[in-house]
Amino acid sequence: MKLPSGRKKLNFLNNNYALLPFIVLLYGCDNTPDRTLSPPQNAKWVDVVFTLPADTVLLPMEVLYRSDKCKTVRYNSSNEPHNIPGYNDFEKPFGQQGSSNIWRTHIAIDGGGPCLWQLNSIKVSFKIADGNPLVKGKEVFATNYIFDFDDYGFSDGYGTGKAKESRGDLHIKTDFFPLVTHRDENDISLEFFGGETGYEKWRRRYKLHDTQKIFIEPNVHLTKVVTLIPPDQTEDRDFSAIYPDGNTEKIPYIYPNYKKLLSMK
Template identity: 40%
Template structure:
């Protein structure tokens, strides 16, 4: 089920309350949630591009939500949670099919350091504070017919050949100012 966050109040905070335990006759319990963050389709940066959300995935039981949206193994967490993540717009240009994807990039999620997939216990509050550097776009472009070979151009104008779709996040963090 998709649920919208509340409209922003005076401090730009959006929120939603979600029950973990239904307590009704069927005794349902929440298995997991995915929180997706993406640029609005109406934003100038998103126009004409396929937009992919950056996801946070939270498992509350042992059912495992990873097949749907989690990447790697979930990081065990408990208590009130606060996530502050720095995102950079990442355009991925498929020259062969004239298509551009737009993602919000915050490191390779396969590595624990940047993973956003969690196994949650004993938590009542989950707060996510995304920091978006909208003017720091990294552009990835496929290199001809070489599968997996990509040319990355960073916001400072520097560039490099990379394998796959993962630019150097540490390099992007050094460029954020």
């Protein structure tokens, strides 16, 4: 039977209003994806355990989930829109295990929720404590580890190097040395140096497969300070490194000789 035009309009409105709760559930009132996480009972989890060296501070873990269900619009160089997986990023603090130097947290790989969030990447960072005398008058940079569970995670701008493949549980031990870099009189930075991450063996970024536990155990040699001094002449681009034993040498770029530092630990 042919419906009157008013009935047709009413059915059309009813059908569309029936979709509204679903749309609101996924995107909320401001057209952003619903970031609710609700891991299913059979979700896989990853434990992250960090052994914190003395006189250092562990920062909250940065977490990035992506969703193929709740897309995000991006524009290319021609200002043409295209859809990419949605983002869900937040910080998750570690919990200290009693009064020990062991800190732990865990995160679900399958985040669930209305958008079916999937863990993309996590970033673990630590730095020298503000109360250490080395900090005075310097800009302090954190040392980072990045662990990727999928592609297109955090950017490469965190000094970790490119991701290297890893399967199963991961136990990372790295020797670090305080690195003081003088660029000019009012520009002095402080960070931990654990080898040039351009080389694979010293990278601190991993593409993980079938990983349930990540153990990070840095060994910081706080008294073994290496200092970088800029060149005296503008045509000379090489910095000079002053090593903990007092020896000085010209270095390429701003990377001291890590093998030499390891021999002094």
